[in-house]
Amino acid sequence: MVASNHDTHDTIAAIATAHGRGGIGVVRVSGTRLDGFAQGLCGKTPRPRVATLCDFSDDDGGRIDQGLALYFPAPHSYTGEDVLELQGHGGPVVLQRLLKRCLTLGARVAEPGEFSKRAYLNGKMDLAQAEGVADLIDAATEQAARCANRSIHGEFSLAIHALARQLVELRALTEATLDFPEEEIDIGTRDDQLRRLAVIRTQLDTLLAASDQGSLLRDGALVVLAGQPNAGKSSLLNRLAGEEIAIVTEIPGTTRDAIRQSINLYGVPVHVIDTAGLRESADPVERIGIARTWDAIEKSDLAVLVIDGVKGESAEDRAILARLPKGLPCLLVYNKADLANKPMARAGDSESPRVTLSAKTGEGIEALRKALAEAIGWRGEAEGVFMARARHLDALRNARSRLAQAQTETRRQELFAEELRQAHEALMSITGEVTPDDLLGEIFSRFCIGK
Numbered sequence: 001m002v003a004s005n006h007d008t009h010d011t012i013a014a015i016a017t018a019h020g021r022g023g024i025g026v027v028r029v030s031g032t033r034l035d036g037f038a039q040g041l042c043g044k045t046p047r048p049r050v051a052t053l054c055d056f057s058d059d060d061g062g063r064i065d066q067g068l069a070l071y072f073p074a075p076h077s078y079t080g081e082d083v084l085e086l087q088g089h090g091g092p093v094v095l096q097r098l099l100k101r102c103l104t105l106g107a108r109v110a111e112p113g114e115f116s117k118r119a120y121l122n123g124k125m126d127l128a129q130a131e132g133v134a135d136l137i138d139a140a141t142e143q144a145a146r147c148a149n150r151s152i153h154g155e156f157s158l159a160i161h162a163l164a165r166q167l168v169e170l171r172a173l174t175e176a177t178l179d180f181p182e183e184e185i186d187i188g189t190r191d192d193q194l195r196r197l198a199v200i201r202t203q204l205d206t207l208l209a210a211s212d213q214g215s216l217l218r219d220g221a222l223v224v225l226a227g228q229p230n231a232g233k234s235s236l237l238n239r240l241a242g243e244e245i246a247i248v249t250e251i252p253g254t255t256r257d258a259i260r261q262s263i264n265l266y267g268v269p270v271h272v273i274d275t276a277g278l279r280e281s282a283d284p285v286e287r288i289g290i291a292r293t294w295d296a297i298e299k300s301d302l303a304v305l306v307i308d309g310v311k312g313e314s315a316e317d318r319a320i321l322a323r324l325p326k327g328l329p330c331l332l333v334y335n336k337a338d339l340a341n342k343p344m345a346r347a348g349d350s351e352s353p354r355v356t357l358s359a360k361t362g363e364g365i366e367a368l369r370k371a372l373a374e375a376i377g378w379r380g381e382a383e384g385v386f387m388a389r390a391r392h393l394d395a396l397r398n399a400r401s402r403l404a405q406a407q408t409e410t411r412r413q414e415l416f417a418e419e420l421r422q423a424h425e426a427l428m429s430i431t432g433e434v435t436p437d438d439l440l441g442e443i444f445s446r447f448c449i450g451k
């Protein structure tokens with residue numbers, strides 16, 4: 001476990017429930033030896049792990065609130081320290097007074113994620129599990145929540161450890177050869193090394209694929225609806241969202257501000273942006289809107305070019321297509337299928353997938369959802385997927401390239417050993433066995449207060 005430079009022995013306190021009014025609000029306290037603290041606040045030390053009705057008293061002995069106290073003496077608590085949870089009435093004033101009282105009793109206000117950080121530092125969970133806690137709280141879809149839950153329960157960590165264990169065996173085998181001159185390493189040993197390396201590489205690829213999918217579940221994808229005015233972009237956003245979010249009129253140039261709406265695409269949170277139609281315009285406001293459309297396209301993971309299928313694809317549509325950033329996946333949508341009585345026009349030279357639909361009637365929308373999912377790389381199966389963060393993917397890719405490099409170095413055992421060592425280190429950074437302190441600060445600062 002990582003040693004910490006932080007003072008992890010002081011007492012921390014925070015309001016753990018969301019801001020605003022609620023039936024119940026929770027103030028959470030963690031530190032070493034909270035029995036005296038509980039005595040001061042509740043007039044008694046609650047029996048461990050038994051909900052105890054108490055008066056929470058102020059500095060002058062007056063009552064702040066009556067509520068339940070839960071006392072979890074170390075080490076059987078979330079943080080591994082003594083933890084006291086005070087459930088009061090969920091009004092902001094009550095909870096602020098309760099928190100203030102904790103401060104006069106010697107606590108300080110916890111930083112975001114500090115409870116989970118202590119849980120990690122005290123060996124209650126590893127880093128990937130702690131990140132799963134934050135991901136569960138942030139989950140935007142049910143599938144994402146399930147996936148985060150698996151991380152909390154250590155499934156991702158188990159997969160990492162299984163891989164690391166095999167790597168350790170290969171490293172041990174390799175380190176043992178280092179004492180011998182190159183020519184004395186027998187062919188059997190070398191074959192064994194290569195066989196083991198191949199197995200590890202295959203498993204790492206599988207893990208990486210599952211993690212890639214998980215990062216889609218966690219972060220979602222940004223999809224921009226672009227096209228000429230009146231093609232039906234705003235109608236399409238409304239149809240996808242199932243709500244009248246964007247204004248739709250027959251007047252070209254209605255949409256100016258980019259409008260963003262998140263939709264649930266088979267469990268993946270997809271952020272759809274409706275934009276101002278792309279055309280030459282003299283209107284200064286519309287021109288700003290058009291500039292923003294191009295900005296949005298630059299940042300997106302996928303551009304959906306909406307084409308008025310009645311008019312068919314025009315030179316303007318082809319010009320927009322040509323101006324899209326290179327390498328950005330694109331999906332062509334031929335809209336207004338309810339009106340077209342002739343076959344929809346097809347963009348001759350584009351290899352982008354295409355869907356014919358009607359934003360007005362909803363015909364073809366399911367086909368669009370499927371095409372969107374495919375275009376952003378979602379394979380549609382949330383089971384067995386790991387809730388990976390960019391940090392995890394980087395580490396996995398790093399390990400993968402180390403192992404690929406190792407494969408080329410089998411004739412030079414020192415270099416081979418070194419590549420294995422670095423691959424191992426990259427893997428262990430995921431669960432936090434080797435993680436620098438500044439990275440820890442970065443990870444936990446993104447948590448909620450009180451978690």
Ligand SMILES: Nc1nc2c(ncn2[C@@H]2O[C@H](COP(=O)(O)OP(=O)(O)O)[C@@H](O)[C@H]2O)c(=O)[nH]1
Nearest residue numbers: 230231232233234235248249250336358359360
């Ligand atoms: N018949 C028909 N009309 C549509 C369809 N989609 C949009 N429209 C109409 O086309 C016009 C422009 O639609 P809008 O969504 O504002 O287009 P935008 O400028 O691309 O955002 C409106 O009058 C819509 O009612 C469709 O699928 N079928």
Ligand SMILES: [Mg+2]
Nearest residue numbers: 233234254255
């Ligand atoms: Mg519009």
